[in-house]
Amino acid sequence: MLSSVGCIRATNTSLYSICRRQLYSSSKPHLTPKHLTQYFTKHNIVSMATKPVRFYKNLSVDQKARVVGYWLLGCCGLVATTVSVGGVTRLTESGLSMTDWKFAGRRAPRTAEEWEVEFDKYKASPQWKYQVVHSGMTLNEFKFIWYMEWGHRHLGRVIGSCVVFPTLALLTRPWVSNKLKLRLAGFSSLVVFQGFLGWYMVKSGLEDHPESTDIPRVSQYRLASHLGSAFLLYLTMFKTAMEILLPVEHSLSPALQNLRKWSGGVAGLAFITALSGAFVAGLDAGLVYNSYPKFADSWIPSDLIVFSPYWKNFFENTTTVQFDHRILGHSLLVAICAVWVMSRPLVLPKRAGVAVNALMGMGWMQVGLGVSTLLLHVPTWLAATHQQGSLILLTLSTWLYHELGKKKIKMFKR
Numbered sequence: 001m002l003s004s005v006g007c008i009r010a011t012n013t014s015l016y017s018i019c020r021r022q023l024y025s026s027s028k029p030h031l032t033p034k035h036l037t038q039y040f041t042k043h044n045i046v047s048m049a050t051k052p053v054r055f056y057k058n059l060s061v062d063q064k065a066r067v068v069g070y071w072l073l074g075c076c077g078l079v080a081t082t083v084s085v086g087g088v089t090r091l092t093e094s095g096l097s098m099t100d101w102k103f104a105g106r107r108a109p110r111t112a113e114e115w116e117v118e119f120d121k122y123k124a125s126p127q128w129k130y131q132v133v134h135s136g137m138t139l140n141e142f143k144f145i146w147y148m149e150w151g152h153r154h155l156g157r158v159i160g161s162c163v164v165f166p167t168l169a170l171l172t173r174p175w176v177s178n179k180l181k182l183r184l185a186g187f188s189s190l191v192v193f194q195g196f197l198g199w200y201m202v203k204s205g206l207e208d209h210p211e212s213t214d215i216p217r218v219s220q221y222r223l224a225s226h227l228g229s230a231f232l233l234y235l236t237m238f239k240t241a242m243e244i245l246l247p248v249e250h251s252l253s254p255a256l257q258n259l260r261k262w263s264g265g266v267a268g269l270a271f272i273t274a275l276s277g278a279f280v281a282g283l284d285a286g287l288v289y290n291s292y293p294k295f296a297d298s299w300i301p302s303d304l305i306v307f308s309p310y311w312k313n314f315f316e317n318t319t320t321v322q323f324d325h326r327i328l329g330h331s332l333l334v335a336i337c338a339v340w341v342m343s344r345p346l347v348l349p350k351r352a353g354v355a356v357n358a359l360m361g362m363g364w365m366q367v368g369l370g371v372s373t374l375l376l377h378v379p380t381w382l383a384a385t386h387q388q389g390s391l392i393l394l395t396l397s398t399w400l401y402h403e404l405g406k407k408k409i410k411m412f413k414r
Helices: 004-009 012-024 033-043 045-057 061-091 112-123 126-134 139-170 178-205 220-245 254-283 310-316 318-343 350-375 380-403
Strands: none
Touching (some): 061 139, 061 220, 061 254, 112 126, 139 178, 220 254, 254 318, 310 318
């Protein structure tokens, strides 16, 4: 009879008005405010609805800070999950199954007629024309790719809700520093930007190019921008969460300061390598040379530079894109090994020691995943694991950089 969601979210006054409207709209129009008061008293609704608010108000600033830190970590987990689903969506060619976009989203089709309408929309897309010529597609196959894209979009909306609404509340709190408020506003802006950028990316794959004989796909430039901004959102939220939950309070020797610079360089190189992987995925460049360590029988492929102007080869030539990604991956592993070797004779803070060892192990694992993906002709599960490996590598390098930080940053006013 009562809407529990509406009641829990309401304050004392609004709770009364919401539930009153719902009761009056039910099959018992004779209910009065007296009945409502008796019902609230009997079931202790007002006390239960306001209990979380009263509990939060009684927390100290340090306790509230930890709540904010864990909230940011939870948002990082949501972003990582969405990135993983997005990778599978791209690998299964599901991203172009939905040919329209609504800011608030829409429910999935429920009836056979609604699915036919959705399928007809897809049949007007360039990807369908390619499917008909080469392999065809059944309605059940279409449902799979449609649900992949639909799920990815709704995960993005969940992230938006989990970031934007708490941010709006925290911006009004006097115990939150202006520095943190600025960061939170940046996170929310980046989340909203991500939604529009995602649709801008999908639109590029819905444009018809009759002269092309290749499978329609989204622009690799827009794909790299979409993935890069997601990684940027994840890393900035993760770094902020670490500064809140695991503040650095020790001073650094010159040797540790030098190691910190190297760890920052590793994080930057890992980010660039991940963006390079987005170009590999966007062009299906992983299917060009499925041999290692050589490119077929050559160390340097003959079609490395074939486009004019010269710079286009680095972004549009599948051979060059794969070649660059290999070089960047190996360079990253060398840099990680260098940081690990530099750290051996130093007395590291405990968490920094754990981070540098984990980074070393993950670096070798990521190279192994990349080589295996290449040799096995890019199976979906392995390619998706390789993409998530890049996010883990970025996480560990950012964590190490944080643990070698210079000072504690004030995020809250006490």
